Amino acid sequence: MRPLENDLFLRACRREPTERTPIWLMRQAGRYLPSYRALRERYDFLTLCRTPELAAEITVQPVEQLGVDAAILFSDILVIPEAMGLMLRIEESGGPHIENPVRTAADVAHLVIPDPQEKLSYILEAIRVTQERLRRRVPLIGFAGAPWTLFAYMVEGSGRDDFRRARVFAREVPSVAHALLEKIARAVARFLHAQIEAGVHAVQLFDTWAGLLDPDSFLEFSLTYVRRVIETVKAAAPRRVPILLFSRGTAAWIEALAETGADVLSVDWTCDLARARQQTGDRVALQGNLDPTVLLASPEVVVREARKVLARFGVGAGHIFNLGHGVLPETPVENVRRLVDTVKRESPQYHVQRGEASR
Amino acid sequence: MRPLENDLFLRACRREPTERTPIWLMRQAGRYLPSYRALRERYDFLTLCRTPELAAEITVQPVEQLGVDAAILFSDILVIPEAMGLMLRIEESGGPHIENPVRTAADVAHLVIPDPQEKLSYILEAIRVTQERLRRRVPLIGFAGAPWTLFAYMVEGSGRDDFRRARVFAREVPSVAHALLEKIARAVARFLHAQIEAGVHAVQLFDTWAGLLDPDSFLEFSLTYVRRVIETVKAAAPRRVPILLFSRGTAAWIEALAETGADVLSVDWTCDLARARQQTGDRVALQGNLDPTVLLASPEVVVREARKVLARFGVGAGHIFNLGHGVLPETPVENVRRLVDTVKRESPQYHVQRGEASR
Numbered sequence: 252m253r254p255l256e257n258d259l260f261l262r263a264c265r266r267e268p269t270e271r272t273p274i275w276l277m278r279q280a281g282r283y284l285p286s287y288r289a290l291r292e293r294y295d296f297l298t299l300c301r302t303p304e305l306a307a308e309i310t311v312q313p314v315e316q317l318g319v320d321a322a323i324l325f326s327d328i329l330v331i332p333e334a335m336g337l338m339l340r341i342e343e344s345g346g347p348h349i350e351n352p353v354r355t356a357a358d359v360a361h362l363v364i365p366d367p368q369e370k371l372s373y374i375l376e377a378i379r380v381t382q383e384r385l386r387r388r389v390p391l392i393g394f395a396g397a398p399w400t401l402f403a404y405m406v407e408g409s410g411r412d413d414f415r416r417a418r419v420f421a422r423e424v425p426s427v428a429h430a431l432l433e434k435i436a437r438a439v440a441r442f443l444h445a446q447i448e449a450g451v452h453a454v455q456l457f458d459t460w461a462g463l464l465d466p467d468s469f470l471e472f473s474l475t476y477v478r479r480v481i482e483t484v485k486a487a488a489p490r491r492v493p494i495l496l497f498s499r500g501t502a503a504w505i506e507a508l509a510e511t512g513a514d515v516l517s518v519d520w521t522c523d524l525a526r527a528r529q530q531t532g533d534r535v536a537l538q539g540n541l542d543p544t545v546l547l548a549s550p551e552v553v554v555r556e557a558r559k560v561l562a563r564f565g566v567g568a569g570h571i572f573n574l575g576h577g578v579l580p581e582t583p584v585e586n587v588r589r590l591v592d593t594v595k596r597e598s599p600q601y602h603v604q605r606g607e608a609s610r
Numbered sequence: 611m612r613p614l615e616n617d618l619f620l621r622a623c624r625r626e627p628t629e630r631t632p633i634w635l636m637r638q639a640g641r642y643l644p645s646y647r648a649l650r651e652r653y654d655f656l657t658l659c660r661t662p663e664l665a666a667e668i669t670v671q672p673v674e675q676l677g678v679d680a681a682i683l684f685s686d687i688l689v690i691p692e693a694m695g696l697m698l699r700i701e702e703s704g705g706p707h708i709e710n711p712v713r714t715a716a717d718v719a720h721l722v723i724p725d726p727q728e729k730l731s732y733i734l735e736a737i738r739v740t741q742e743r744l745r746r747r748v749p750l751i752g753f754a755g756a757p758w759t760l761f762a763y764m765v766e767g768s769g770r771d772d773f774r775r776a777r778v779f780a781r782e783v784p785s786v787a788h789a790l791l792e793k794i795a796r797a798v799a800r801f802l803h804a805q806i807e808a809g810v811h812a813v814q815l816f817d818t819w820a821g822l823l824d825p826d827s828f829l830e831f832s833l834t835y836v837r838r839v840i841e842t843v844k845a846a847a848p849r850r851v852p853i854l855l856f857s858r859g860t861a862a863w864i865e866a867l868a869e870t871g872a873d874v875l876s877v878d879w880t881c882d883l884a885r886a887r888q889q890t891g892d893r894v895a896l897q898g899n900l901d902p903t904v905l906l907a908s909p910e911v912v913v914r915e916a917r918k919v920l921a922r923f924g925v926g927a928g929h930i931f932n933l934g935h936g937v938l939p940e941t942p943v944e945n946v947r948r949l950v951d952t953v954k955r956e957s958p959q960y961h962v963q964r965g966e967a968s969r
Contacts, residue, residue, distance in 0.1 A: 415938070418903045422911050465901050465934075466882040467918060503861040503882070523825040523862070542824050544777045552781050559826060575824075579774070 257389045260321040261452060264493035264515050266536050266569035270605070272561065272598035273320035274591055275392075277497070277517075278577030279313040280325045283584060286312050296341050300326050301373050307380035314389055316584075317591050321390050321453075324381060324446075326374055328396030328457055331438050332405045334365035352408030356424075359431045364438045367445035378449040392495070393451035395442050397458035398435040398476035405431070413463060421472055428472065436476045440483035447488050455495035455517065456480065462500015473498070474507060481512040495538060499576065502527070509534045520575030524563040536569035541590070543574045546582045550589045557593045566601050616748045619680040620811055623852035623874050625895050625928035629964070631920065631957035632679035633950055634751070636856070636876075637936030638672040639684045642943060645671050655700050659685050660732050666739035673748055675943075676950050680749050680812075683740060683805075685733055687755030687816055690797050691764045693724035711767030715783070718790045723797045726804035737808040751854070752810035754801050756817035757794040757835035761787070764794070772822060780831055787831065795835045799842035806847050814854035814876065815839065821859015832857070833866060840871040854897060858935065861886070868893045879934030883922040895928035900949070902933045905941045909948045916952045925960045 255261070259273035281287055287309055290299060299305045309325040329347055333339045338350035353359060365371060381391055396404075404410065406417035421428040443454045461473040481494055496513035498504070502522040509516060509531040516535050518527055520542035527537055545556040557572075564570040572594045578587065614620070618632035640646055646668055649658060658664045668684040688706055692698045697709035712718060724730060740750055755763075763769065765776035780787040802813045820832040840853055856876035857867055867875050868890040875894050877886055879901035886896055904915045916931075923929040931953045937946065 413903075415903045415906060418901070419906045422904065422915065423907050462880060465879045465899075466922075468901075469880075500859070500880070503880070520824045521821060521828075521859070521862070526862075540824075542777070542827075544772075544774045545781065547774060547778045548782050556781065563825075 253387060255387050255390055255452075257320055260390050260571060261493065263569060263571045264453060264495070264536055266533065268568050269602055270599060271602055272564075272570050272572050272594055274572035274594040275319040275321040275323065276313070276574050276578050276587065276590075277323075279317070279319055279323065279587075280309045281578060282580035283578050283582040283587070284312055284316065285584070286316065296327075297339070300330065303373055303377040303380045306374075306377040307384050310377075310381045310391070311384045314385065317588055318595070319389070319591060321392055322381065322385055323392040323394065323455070324374070324378060324451070326377070326394070328394070328401065328459075329404060330371060330374060331365075331395060331435070331442060332401055334367075334370040335362045335405075335434070335438055337362075337405060346410055347404065349404065349408045353405045353431060354420075356427045356430070359427055359434065362431075362434055364434055364441065367442050371442060371445065375445055375449040378446060378451055382450050390452035391450070392453045392455055393443065393446035393449075394455040394457060395439045395446075397456045397461070397473070397496075397498070398432045398439060398480065399464070399473040400458050400460045401435050401439070402428070402432055402472070403460045403463075405435070414460060418463065418468075421468065425471075432472060432476050436479050436483075440480045440487075443480070443484050444487055444489075447484075447490065447492055451492065453493040453495060454484070455497060456513075458496065458498040458501075460500075461498045469501065469504065470507070474504075474511065477513075478511045485512060497538075505530050515571065517573060518575065522575070524560065524570075525565065528564060533569075536571060537564065538571040538573045540573065540575040543576050543579050543582070546574075546586045546590065547579065548586075550586060553586050553589050554593050557590055558597060561594065561598055561601055564601070568602070570601075572598070612746060614746050614749055614811075616679055619749050619930060620852065622928060622930045623812060623854070623895055625892065627927050627962060629958060629961055631923075631929050631931050631953055631960060633931035633953040634678040634680040634682065635672070635933050635937050635946065635949075636682075638676070638678055638682065638946075639668045640937060641939035642937050642941040642946070643671055643675065644943070645675065655686075656698070659689065662732055662736040662739045665733075665736040666743050669736075669740045669750070670743045673744065676947055677954070678748070678950060680751055681740065681744055682751040682753065682814070683733070683737060683810070685736070685753070687753070687760065687818075688763060689730060689733060690724075690754060690794070690801060691760055693726075693729040694721045694764075694793070694797055696721075696764060705769055706763065708763065708767045712764045712790060713779075715786045715789070718786055718793065721790075721793055723793055723800065726801050730801060730804065734804055734808040737805060737810055741809050749811035750809070751812045751814055752802065752805035752808075753814040753816060754798045754805075756815045756820070756832070756855075756857070757791045757798060757839065758823070758832040759817050759819045760794050760798070761791055761831070762819045762822075764790070773819060777822065777827075780827065784830075791831060791835050795838050795842075799839045799846075802839070802843045803846055803848075806843070806849065806851055810851065812852040812854060813843070814856060815872075817855065817857040817860075820857045828860065828863065829866070833863075833870065836872075837870045844871060856897075864889050874930065876932060877934065881934070883919065883929075884924065887923060892928075895930060896923065897930040897932045899932070899934040902935050902938050902941070905933075905945045905949065906938065907945075909945060912945050912948050913952050916949055917956060920953065920957055920960055923960070927961070929960075931957070
C-alpha cells in the first residue's frame, strides 16, 4: 500500500520531527459546517452515524473544506452502550437519553460485551468507506468513550445534572460499579481493536467527564480503566497505532495520565501546555488546547490566540494542535479555516527544518 | 463585648491550634432545609434576600438545626451587579437573568460603584439583625462574588452556555473588559469593607467560574482582580478579619492562589487536599472539600467519605471542613446532620489536645 500523503499527525504522535505542527479539531465534522447541516436536514443524527456512506461523507468534509491533517470518524461515544443493550435516543434538544439506564447488579449482568463485527459492523464499514474516500491523503482516527464517561451516561441515563446519580451509584455500590466498568472496558478494548483491524491509523479515548471526580474516585473509577483499555489494546492490536487520551478537567493529574500508556495526552484549554510539557517530559506527545470559544471571536483574536498556544508548547516535536474541547455549533467556518491556515503558516518556526540541524 | 462561644472557625482560619476541625457548608442555608422551603412558599428568593429579618432567620437556621461552627449570611452574589445598575430577576427554573447585560464600553461607563450604605443597606441591616439572633454563639461570614465571576454574569446576562459570550467579550475587547473588572473590583472591595464594619467576622470571595479560563486569561481576568480586592480590603479594613477565597475548578493553580493574600483557600472536591497542603505550606489554611453528591448517598457513605477528607488533610491546624461546592437542593437533612456530627466526633484525633503536647 502506498504511504500516506500527509503523515504529520502520526509523526507528531510518535514525537518524531515534523516540518510544522499538525492540526485537526475535535468535532471538526459537525453542525458548524453548512455541508453537515444540509445532511442533517434530511437525516437524524443516529441515521447519519449508522449509515456508512453518510458517516464517511461527513468524516471527509473537513479534510476537503479546511485542509486539516487528520480525519476523525463521524460517530458517537454512545454506540457502545447501545451495542451493550441500552436503548438510546437523541432528544430534540440534542441531548442523549437512555430509556433503560443501569441501576442494579441485575442490569449489569444483562449487558453484553458486543462482538464489533456483529453489533458495530456499521462503524467498521464506515471506516472502510471513509478510507476509500480519503484516498490516503491524511490519517483516519478512530475513537471510543473511556469507561468512566460511558458509565456516567449508562447509569445517569442522560448528560444532565453533572451525572450526580452516576456519581452516587459509584460510591454506594462500588462492587457493582466495578463490575460495570469492567464490562465496559472489555467492550471498549474489543471495539478499538476492531477499528484498528478495519484500518484506522490511530485511536482516541474520550474521558470527557473524568473531571467530575474527586482524587480517590478519579484513580479508582477513571484512571484504572483507561489504563486497562490501553494495555489490552496494545497487547492484542494487529498493528501498533498511536493511542490518544482526552481526559477533560484533569489538568492537575497530568503526570498520572502520562503513565497510562497513552502515546498522546489531549488536554483541555485550562491546562498550561508549557507546564504539562515539563511535567510529562518525553513520555507523551501533547494535543490541544485552544479554548473553543476563541473561534466565536473575530479573526484577529483567532490568530492571536492560536499563536499563543503554539508559543506555549514552544520549540520541538510532539505537539498536535487541536481545541481543548469540540468545535461549538455556532462557530463561523471562516474562523476555523483561519485557524488551520494560521497553524500551517506560523508553526514551522517551532520546528527544526530539514538541513537546518546541521547548519 | 464578650467573646464568641465557639471561635473554632476563626482560629482555624488563622491556622491556630483547635481541639477539633470546624465545619460549615456552602449553601447551608437553603432549599434542602424544610424550614427554608416553608419561607420560600411565602416569599420569592429576592424578597428573602432583601428583607433583613427574613435573611437573618434563614442564616441562623443551620446553626440551630445542625450545629455548624459558622453562619454565612443568606444573600446572593448578584446583589452587586444589581446595585451597580443591572436589572436582575430570578427565573422560574431558579436561574438568574439580567435584563440589561453589559455589552459595550458605554454600558460599562453607565455602571455605578455603589455606596453600600445606600444601595446595599438591606444587607448591612441583615448582618446586624443576624448578629443579634446569633447571640455570639458562632462567627458570621460575609461574602461577595469575585470580579471575574460577577463579570461573567454581567456580560452573559445569565448562567447559561458556560458563559461563552462573556469569554468572547473578554478576548475581543480586553480594554473594555478590564474597565469593567476594575469597576467591579472597587464595588466588591467597598462592599466587603462595609460588611466588616457592620460586624461580620470573616469574608469569603466566590470565584465560582474561574475554572472556565485558560491559563493566560485566568491570570489576567481572575487572579489579578482577586488580588486587588484582597489588597484593598486588607489595607482599609476597620479590623483584620480572615479572607477566604473559593476559586472553583482551579486545582492546578493552588500555588498562585496562595499568593493572593487570602488567609484561607476554599477548594473544590477535585482538589487533592494533601497535595494542596504540601504546595501551600503554612501560607494559608484550607477549606473543603467533600463532593456535595456524597450527601445524596447513604449515611454510611457520608461517614466513610467524611473520614477520607479528614485523613487527607491529616494531622495539624488549618483545616476547615466544608463541601467542594454548595449543598444540593435534594440533599436529605439527615445526611447533613450526620456529616456535621461525624466531623465533630472524629476530627479530634487530627489535633493536638490541650495538655497533650507536653506529655
